[in-house]
Every structure is written in structure tokens, then in C-alpha cells.
Amino acid sequence: MTNAQTQAAGSGSKTSIEIISKSRPAEELQNDQSRLARQWGLQEDELIRYRALMHxxxxxxxxxxxxxxxxxxxxQTEAERQRYAELQVEAxxxxxxxxxxxxxxxxxAWKVRYPGMALINLPPMSSPLMIKATERVAVFVEYDCSRCEHRVKQLNTAGTPFDLYVVGSRQDDKRIRDxxxxxxxxxxxxxxxTITLNHDNGRWLSIGAQGELPAVMREVNGKWLRQ
Incomplete structure (x- = not known):
């Protein structure tokens, strides 16, 4: 084999390797896209449209x-809208x-590990176990506050589901339980x-609410509104 042939052969091998190495990520990307589309119950072209919309x-x-x-x-059509709504309900x-x-x-597991002790969610509103529901409210109270005690008693008597956040709890679980x-x-x-007990941990300030406590708050379209 001449030097020219050797070089040509070497060049051909290199080109093949480059083609394989470059096409592999594209194939993997395609597989990922197909997998993601299936997870949402969508076709690949719908996932592509979603990404375009988000840009x-x-x-x-x-x-x-x-x-x-x-x-x-x-x-783009009422039938299309209904289909996505049904898919979302199922998901x-x-x-x-x-x-x-x-x-x-x-x-x-909590009952086995800590029998007789009330469960307190830590940190507040960051647990993946918390399910947001439109009828659920967040109630912010101060530890030494007679008005706060009265408001929570009203909600409790009415059977309202709520997440209680105690400002001034000093990170002391016993203070909240008491x-x-x-x-x-x-x-x-x-x-x-139905009710969760939480240390405030700055939550009251983080949602940008104002005014005195107690405060019964509901999240509406990403904004916290006083009830």
C-alpha cells in the first residue's frame, strides 16, 4: 500500500469515527426526547411545540x-384543549x-420512631410531601398573641384545613406543640x-405579606392574599 493509500485509509477511518462520535449524542438526545414525550402522554412534535412556546x-x-x-x-382547538386537560388530570x-x-x-415511620409526639414539618413549605389545595390556607401567628389563639380556635372549630406557622417559636418543637x-x-x-405545625423560619417575610398577625393567607396564581 502506498503512502497516499495509507493516508487515505487513515483519513477514512478518522472520518468514520468522527461521524459515529458526533451522531451518538444526537441519538441519545432523540431517545431522551421520546422518553420525555411518553412520560407526559405526548407526541414528540407536541414536545417540540412546547419548547418553542416556552421560548x-x-x-x-x-x-x-x-x-x-x-x-x-x-x-389551537377546543378538542385539543380538552385533550390536554384530561392528560393533566390523569398526571x-x-x-x-x-x-x-x-x-x-x-x-x-414517624409513629414507630416517635410514638405520641405530634409531627412538625421542617422546613416549612419546602417538603415535597405538601400538596397544595385551593381550599387550604396558611395561618401565620405569633407565639404570645391572644388574637392569634382566638383566630386559630375559630378555624379549628370550623374544620378548616390549614398550615400553621408560628413566628417566634425559637425553633423549639415543644413550644409549637404546647x-x-x-x-x-x-x-x-x-x-x-388536616393541620400542619411549622416553624415560621422567615416564611412570613418571604411571601411579602404585611400587617399584623394573625394572618390567614391563601395562594392565588402564585400570589399570597390575606383572607
């Missing part, structure tokens, strides 16, 4: 929208069921998740 005004105003929400909002139901299954396992017992919150309501 436009929709993504600017709502940067954290999931594919089903984005495609549903920008649906949300599956997600909630997984959360509840793990929550039950978590509660059982406070909850003082206002008549039963352990059963804590165990079933």
Missing part, C-alpha cells in the same frame, strides 16, 4: 409551566397518589394532615 411570551410570563399546561393554554392524580402513598409510609394543644388542636387532625 416566546408564554415562557417569559410563566417560566415554570409544565408541557400540558403550556400546550393547553395555547391550544396530577397519579402524582398525588404517589405523594399520599409516601406520606402514609412517612407517617407510619401552643397547638393550648388552642385545642387535636393530635388526630395533625396526624391526618
Amino acid at each position: 416566546g411570551p408564554l415562557g417569559t410570563y410563566s417560566p415554570n409551566l409544565d408541557p400540558l399546561s403550556a400546550l393547553g393554554i395555547e391550544a 396530577e392524580a397519579a402524582r398525588v397518589e404517589k405523594l399520599l402513598a409516601y406520606q402514609r409510609a412517612y407517617d407510619q 401552643w397547638a394543644q393550648k388552642v385545642g388542636i387535636k393530635l388526630t387532625r395533625i396526624r391526618d394532615g
Whole structure:
């Protein structure tokens, strides 16, 4: 084989290797896209459209929208909108069921490890176990506050589900449990998740709310409104 042939052969081998190495990431990317589309119950072209939408005004105003929400909002027909709504209901139901299954396992583990002790969520509002519901409110109170005690008693008597945040708890779980017992919150309501007890940990300031406590707050479209 001449030098020219050797060089040509070497050049051909190098070119083949380069083609393989460059095409591999593209294939992997395609596989990832197909897998992601299946997870959402979508076709690949729908996922591509979602990404295009998120690079436009929709993504600017709502940067954290999931594919089903984005495609549903920008649906081109009523049938298309209905399809995305049904897919989202199914996806949300599956997600909630997984959360509840793990929550039950978590509660059982807590009962075994700390029998008779009320569960306190730490840190507040950051646990993946917390399921946001439109009827649920967040109640911010101060530790030494008669008005706060009265308001929580009202909510508790009415059977309202709420997440309680105690400002001035000093990160002391016992202070929160004693406070909850003082206002008549039963352990059963804590165990079933109807009421959660939380250290404030700066949550009151972080949501940008103003005014005196107690404050009953509800999240509406990403904004916290006093009730």
C-alpha cells in the first residue's frame, strides 16, 4: 500500500469515527426526547411545540409551566384543549397518589420512631410531601398573641384545613406543640394532615405579606392574599 493509500485509509477511518462520535449524542438526545414525550402522554412534535412556546411570551410570563399546561393554554382547538386537560388530570392524580402513598409510609415511620409526639414539618413549605389545595390556607401567628389563639380556635372549630406557622417559636418543637394543644388542636387532625405545625423560619417575610398577625393567607396564581 502506498503512502497516499495509507493516508487515505487513515483519513477514512478518522472520518468514520468522527461521524459515529458526533451522531451518538444526537441519538441519545432523540431517545431522551421520546422518553420525555411518553412520560407526559405526548407526541414528540407536541414536545417540540412546547419548547418553542416556552421560548416566546408564554415562557417569559410563566417560566415554570409544565408541557400540558403550556400546550393547553395555547391550544389551537377546543378538542385539543380538552385533550390536554384530561392528560393533566390523569398526571396530577397519579402524582398525588404517589405523594399520599409516601406520606402514609412517612407517617407510619414517624409513629414507630416517635410514638405520641405530634409531627412538625421542617422546613416549612419546602417538603415535597405538601400538596397544595385551593381550599387550604396558611395561618401565620405569633407565639404570645391572644388574637392569634382566638383566630386559630375559630378555624379549628370550623374544620378548616390549614398550615400553621408560628413566628417566634425559637425553633423549639415543644413550644409549637404546647401552643397547638393550648388552642385545642387535636393530635388526630395533625396526624391526618388536616393541620400542619411549622416553624415560621422567615416564611412570613418571604411571601411579602404585611400587617399584623394573625394572618390567614391563601395562594392565588402564585400570589399570597390575606383572607
